Amino acid sequence: MEQRTVGRRDFLKTAAASTAAVVSAPAAAAAAQEQTPRNGTAPVVSRDAETGRTPVIEAITTERPGSDFMVDVLKSLNFEYVFSNPANTFRSLHESLINYGGNKAPEFITCNHEEIAGAMAHGYGKIEGRPGLVIVHGTVGTMHASMAVYDAFCDRVPMFLILGNHLDAAERRSVVTWAHSVQDAAAILRDFVKWDDTPASLHHFAESAARAYKIATTPPMMPVALVADADLQERPCPKDETLRVLKVPAIAAPQGDSGAIAETARLLVAAEHPVLVADRLARTPAGLTHFIGLAELLQASVVDQKNRMNFPTRHPLNQTERERAVLSEADVIVGFEVTDFAAVRSSKPNAKRISITANDLFSRSNYQEFQRYAEVDLAMAADAETTLPALIEAVKRLITDDRRRYFQDRGATLAKAQQEALQQAREAASYGWDASPISTARLSAELWSQVRNEDWSLVADVVFVSNWPLRLWSMDKHYHYIGGPGGYGVGYGLPAAVGAALANRRHGRLSINIQNDGDLMFAPGALWTAAHYRIPLLTIMHNNRAYHQEVMEVQKMALQHGRNATRAHIGNKLEDPPIDYAKLAQSLGVHGEGPISDPRELGPAIKRAIELVKRGEPALVDVLTQPR
Amino acid sequence: MMVLLLTASASAQTPAPQNAAPAGNAENGKRLFTSYYCYACHGTVGQGGSAGARIAPRPIAYAALLRYVRKPAGGMPPYTSKVIADQELADIYAFLRSLPPTPSAQSIPLLNQ
Numbered sequence: 109m110e111q112r113t114v115g116r117r118d119f120l121k122t123a124a125a126s127t128a129a130v131v132s133a134p135a136a137a138a139a140a141q142e143q144t145p146r147n148g149t150a151p152v153v154s155r156d157a158e159t160g161r162t163p164v165i166e167a168i169t170t171e172r173p174g175s176d177f178m179v180d181v182l183k184s185l186n187f188e189y190v191f192s193n194p195a196n197t198f199r200s201l202h203e204s205l206i207n208y209g210g211n212k213a214p215e216f217i218t219c220n221h222e223e224i225a226g227a228m229a230h231g232y233g234k235i236e237g238r239p240g241l242v243i244v245h246g247t248v249g250t251m252h253a254s255m256a257v258y259d260a261f262c263d264r265v266p267m268f269l270i271l272g273n274h275l276d277a278a279e280r281r282s283v284v285t286w287a288h289s290v291q292d293a294a295a296i297l298r299d300f301v302k303w304d305d306t307p308a309s310l311h312h313f314a315e316s317a318a319r320a321y322k323i324a325t326t327p328p329m330m331p332v333a334l335v336a337d338a339d340l341q342e343r344p345c346p347k348d349e350t351l352r353v354l355k356v357p358a359i360a361a362p363q364g365d366s367g368a369i370a371e372t373a374r375l376l377v378a379a380e381h382p383v384l385v386a387d388r389l390a391r392t393p394a395g396l397t398h399f400i401g402l403a404e405l406l407q408a409s410v411v412d413q414k415n416r417m418n419f420p421t422r423h424p425l426n427q428t429e430r431e432r433a434v435l436s437e438a439d440v441i442v443g444f445e446v447t448d449f450a451a452v453r454s455s456k457p458n459a460k461r462i463s464i465t466a467n468d469l470f471s472r473s474n475y476q477e478f479q480r481y482a483e484v485d486l487a488m489a490a491d492a493e494t495t496l497p498a499l500i501e502a503v504k505r506l507i508t509d510d511r512r513r514y515f516q517d518r519g520a521t522l523a524k525a526q527q528e529a530l531q532q533a534r535e536a537a538s539y540g541w542d543a544s545p546i547s548t549a550r551l552s553a554e555l556w557s558q559v560r561n562e563d564w565s566l567v568a569d570v571v572f573v574s575n576w577p578l579r580l581w582s583m584d585k586h587y588h589y590i591g592g593p594g595g596y597g598v599g600y601g602l603p604a605a606v607g608a609a610l611a612n613r614r615h616g617r618l619s620i621n622i623q624n625d626g627d628l629m630f631a632p633g634a635l636w637t638a639a640h641y642r643i644p645l646l647t648i649m650h651n652n653r654a655y656h657q658e659v660m661e662v663q664k665m666a667l668q669h670g671r672n673a674t675r676a677h678i679g680n681k682l683e684d685p686p687i688d689y690a691k692l693a694q695s696l697g698v699h700g701e702g703p704i705s706d707p708r709e710l711g712p713a714i715k716r717a718i719e720l721v722k723r724g725e726p727a728l729v730d731v732l733t734q735p736r
Numbered sequence: 737m738m739v740l741l742l743t744a745s746a747s748a749q750t751p752a753p754q755n756a757a758p759a760g761n762a763e764n765g766k767r768l769f770t771s772y773y774c775y776a777c778h779g780t781v782g783q784g785g786s787a788g789a790r791i792a793p794r795p796i797a798y799a800a801l802l803r804y805v806r807k808p809a810g811g812m813p814p815y816t817s818k819v820i821a822d823q824e825l826a827d828i829y830a831f832l833r834s835l836p837p838t839p840s841a842q843s844i845p846l847l848n849q
Contacts, residue, residue, distance in 0.1 A: 539783035539790055553847055556846075556849060571786070574786035574787075660776050664813040671819075673820070
């Protein structure tokens with residue numbers, strides 16, 4: 109039903125939809141005048157009325173709003189899901205997604221907080237290797253989401269954000285709309301996204317969406333943000349313009365300079381004790397495969413800093429447990445996407461240090477996540493995963509029979525040391541085995557016993573359980589571990605796990621989350637999302653009932669200041685009342701069991717929970733644990 | 737022999753051992769181990785973890801422990817005599833010595849998978 113009318117929303121504000129009338133431009137201006145606020149401030153006049161623009165054919169009911177075209181664009185980018193908390197600055201896009209887009213590819217995933225939406229996209233992105241789509245309010249929603257965006261930025265994970273907004277003051281309907289409008293919606297994120305834009309037209313939206321996706325997925329991968337103005341969403345698509353969805357290319361990531369690769373190969377082959385250090389290296393399964401290939405070719409020590417699944421934990425060359433020992437004697441150290449390479453040092457003064465990282469290709473200034481300046485002999489500004497095949501070929505060309513024999517002997521020594529280190533880790537895990545609260549080593553071993561014969565994926569950071577899974581479990585697939593939050597923002601754990609589990613669902617993997625209690629309390633609503641969408645996820649609570657990291661920090665200050673050393677719990681304990689995580693989970697539709705304090709009861713509880721998860725449900729087991 | 741000695745010393749009032757530790761009250765030591773947050777890094781039974789070293793069972797000699805607690809290396813902050821008296825440390829040491837030995841990793845099937 110099309111009629112000559114005022115701007116669509118002007119009409120809706122001033123008249124019942126059933127009384128639509130044909131009015132001229134001056135009439136539109138008059139209508140705007142009638143909207144002068146009672147306090148007598150100047151009226152806000154819409155662009156059409158202000159310019160006296162010839163009335164265009166508009167619609168009371170719009171058959172093809174701009175947001176439909178935005179959905180066309182988003183579908184072209186192959187998003188599976190949109191992680192979002194609904195808000196009126198993107199109501200039109202929301203409606204287009206569920207009706208015009210059929211709520212498929214992308215499917216709307218309701219999140220109870222924008223930080224949950226961002227962190228779910230973060231976890232999803234690490235499993236899938238491509239950006240998750242997040243749509244939030246341009247003001248309050250972006251503020252909520254900002255921590256999750258910062259985590260993804262630090263963790264070099266792509267994310268595609270759309271921020272709703274009402275830029276045109278004439279289009280703001282209420283005091284709330286005014287409070288939720290902003291001149292520059294992306295400004296709050298600009299220090300920790302790789303690129304942002306505020307498209308002024310649908311054609312601009314299409315172009316910027318393609319550009320944003322390309323930028324986000326070119327290493328170093330990071331979040332990007334587009335502002336989708338409500339006016340642009342809700343106005344009809346122009347009839348006199350052919351809108352086009354732009355093609356996004358396959359991305360060829362930047363490979364290291366050929367001369368630098370040759371020099372790195374020369375140093376590695378000639379080294380007596382080379383060490384390969386990886387942090388955010390393996391973006392894809394190929395990264396893991398190539399890294400194994402390089403290490404085995406050289407029979408070199410590998411230290412895995414484990415922000416990605418870079419190297420099998422029980423590989424004979426994995427010397428992570430012996431990091432200090434192998435680094436102290438290293439004569440060549442090559443860092444592969446190492447975040448803090450300054451901290452990776454040999455005790456040999458003439459040791460050569462080479463970094464290969466895409467971080468050298470892009471930096472922001474304000475937030476200091478770029479870490480200390482790393483003194484190196486050669487800095488290869490390149491994506492390490494993409495550089496590995498060429499480096500492997502360069503190494504192959506230089507290996508003589510003599511060197512190969514030497515490498516084999518070196519590998520045998522390292523294999524023996526790796527076995528001894530594994531045994532030492534097991535011995536260390538045996539201490540406190542029967543303790544209550546349950547030791548984090550016992551928790552990890554009980555869990556490993558139950559999942560090791562499944563196709564599993566550990567979707568949690570494990571630094572707060574003393575990294576026991578990394579020490580005790582055999583991990584060798586790229587989805588076996590996805591690292592930590594990046595920016596160390598509390599609240600990442602649960603929603604990132606749910607997002608990763610959503611990505612794992614279609615692969616039939618058993619997703620496992622070891623969940624810190626303090627972290628869960630930041631965003632427990634993610635449990636509801638897991639239940640609502642039937643996301644299979646096993647959550648084992650690391651319920652140590654305090655912010656123990658901060659207990660230690662405050663205690664350190666009390667001791668440094670020579671004061672009362674028995675009060676560091678104040679502000680840090682989560683005990684009075686005790687939080688019942690099983691009941692919390694149950695209230696959100698998730699199977700909950702516990703709290704469990706007897707280590708003998710833990711294995712059976714995990715088994716019961718796994719049975720539910722394998723049927724496609726989330727489940728949580730609350731475990732009272734040791735601090736670390 | 738040391739293990740037996742430590743196991744036998746689980747009574748509340750621990751006599752001075754061979755390494756010249758003063759007599760300590762293990763029960764009070766357990767309380768102090770909690771109230772001074774030793775457990776936050778070392779675990780409630782001294783098993784250790786990523787934040788702190790294993791210190792039990794079979795703790796290092798008392799004199800070495802005392803030296804380290806007063807002037808530690810690494811990440812541990814100093815517990816001066818102003819904060820913890822020598823007798824309190826002796827009580828903590830008695831608690832650490834009272835803790836039973838742990839089974840070996842080889843004897844725990846879950847640690848051999």
